[in-house]
Structures are given as structure tokens and as C-alpha cells.
Amino acid sequence: MHPLTTPLLAGNRRALARAITLVESTRPDHQQEAQHLLAEVLPHAGQSVRIGLSGVPGVGKSSFIERFGLLLTEAEHRVAVLAVDPSSARTGGSILGDKTRMPQLTVHPSAYIRPSPSGGTLGGVARRTREAITLCEAAGFDVVLVETVGVGQSETQVAAMTDLFVLLTLPNAGDELQGLKRGIMELADLCVVNKADLDPAAATRAQTELRAALRLITPHGARWRPQVLQASALSGAGLPEVWAAVQQYRAELGPELAHKRHAQLLGWFDELLREAVWASFQAGLDPARWQQVHAAVQAGTLSPVQGVQALLDP
Secondary structure, eight states: OOOTHHHTTTOOHHHHHHHHHHHHEEEEEHHHHHHHHHHHHHGGGGEEEEEEEETTTSSSSHHHHHHHHHHHHHHHHHHHHEEEEEOOTTOOOOOGGGGGGGGGHHHHHTTEEEEOOOOSSSSOOOOOOHHHHHHHHHOOOOOEEEEEEOOOOOOOOOGGSSSSEEEEEESSOOOOHHHHHHHGGGGEEEEEEEEETHHHHHHHHHHHHHHHHHHHSOOOOOOOOOOOEEOOOTTTTHHHHHHHHHHHHHHHHTHHHHHHHHHHHHHHHHHHHHHHHHHHHTTOOOOHHHHHHHHHHTTSOOOOOHHHHHHOOO
């Protein structure tokens, strides 16, 4: 048995932090060790409510999560927050400042906040967010909130690893047509107009416009019709209604939620398989051949398609 398994299953926060660090490591020996650990704790995972949250910078994601998380801890839930920060395309670094924006939730005994760099991973999540969710569940956290990087329309992967996808918007964020342009709305199970207390009239208009937009893009016969709510992370208004909508969503989906989880497991498998195949392909490449083809593509003497074919040909 892995030395982290017993303390992790007992809810030890230090063990959880070390376990997530282990699965995020890119060292081959660490990756092998992490897979052993995940295999041991996986039977104890899967019992949480998984909620993804997205929204453009400035929408108040961190403030919303802190107030929402405190509401849940008061109701005797254990809340884990996986906050993903964008990595710099130039340096590869991340600020990882989410804990400073959630000062009360950070020190709460029933909450755990883990900031992780996106590491260039597309879809608004970190490379090992799925594994981190599993570890948090095994440690006894019954609500897992995944906060995406908040860069706009590309944050779709979080919807493929959570039960419910919440899109936070602002009053005066755009009209119905602009709402339809945002492909991310097609994935939203719940829209929340945050900071509604700043301009109640604008918040009501935004709520009406979003409802109209969602009616147009929600497939006919869908089991769940996305809701649009108003809330204020500052005052806490509307947050109990958000949690009630989450519970309603899970109740209405019923057995479909289990099917969704199974499909997500297959997606996780496919993702890991692609990584393994790519790593195996790279390991078998002749470095000199790789450099030769790379230079030819860069010089324009080979097209990218020809370059790929040149590497694939025996």
C-alpha cells in the first residue's frame, strides 16, 4: 500500500496536498507512483457533488466561491476548491493567487483550496485536474468546486469532468445575440448573474436576455432546462438559491448522472491513452531524424503534413 493512502483516506490535508503534488509531477517515477496511489483510492472516490465554475476575468469567481463555500460549510459540507491559474506563455509561470482572494475559506477547517497552474493545458483546467478531483473525494470532501482560468470561450474541458457547469456573468455583459455567440453557454447548466446588487435593473435585464438565449440553444427534449439566477458574492444574496438549483439538477437527472460519470471515465481513459501514445512515439524517435524534419518544416522545404508523414513512415 502507498504510504499516502491511509492518511489520505482519513482526511489528512497534508497527505492530500502531497498526493496532488505527486500526480501533478511530470517525472516518470512520480507518475508511476501516482497511478498506484490513484488505483488504491479510486474505490473511495466518486461520492461528491462536482461543480465547474467559469466566467470572464472580473466576474468575481473567487469571491463567489468563497461566499458559496462558506455557505456550504455552514451546512456541514466539506468543500474542496481546485483553482486553476493561467500559465504564462512566455515564462511558464503562474501567480497562484487564489488563496489570497479567499482568506476566510482558506483557513476554514472544512475547506481545502488547491491552486494549480494550467501549464498550457487547453480547456480552462490543469493537466491533472481529474486526478485531483478523485483525490479530494477520497479524502472525504463531498463538494468539489473547479474554478477555471477565466480566459473566455475555450473553457470547455471542465464540463467534461464535473456534474454541473456554472457560468458566472455580469450585469451589462451583452445582449442576447452576444450571448448566443459564446459557445461556452451551450455547456452551461446554470447561469448566475453575479454582482447583481451593483445594478439591479441591469441584472434583471441580463437575466431575461440570458434566459431567452438559453431557450434557443437548449435542445428540445433536454431533461434539464438551464436556469438563470441572480446573486451577490458581496452580500450572499441568491447563493442559497444557487445551491438549491444544484440539488434540483442532480435530482432531475437521476440515473443519467451516473451515465454521465461513466462517460467521463471513458474520456479520462482516452486522454491518458493519447498521452501514453505520444510519449511512446517520442521515446522511439531518432533525435537526429526529429531535428532534421523539424528544421525542414521550419525552413519551408517540407509542409507540416509532409513532416508528420516523414516521421510516421517506417
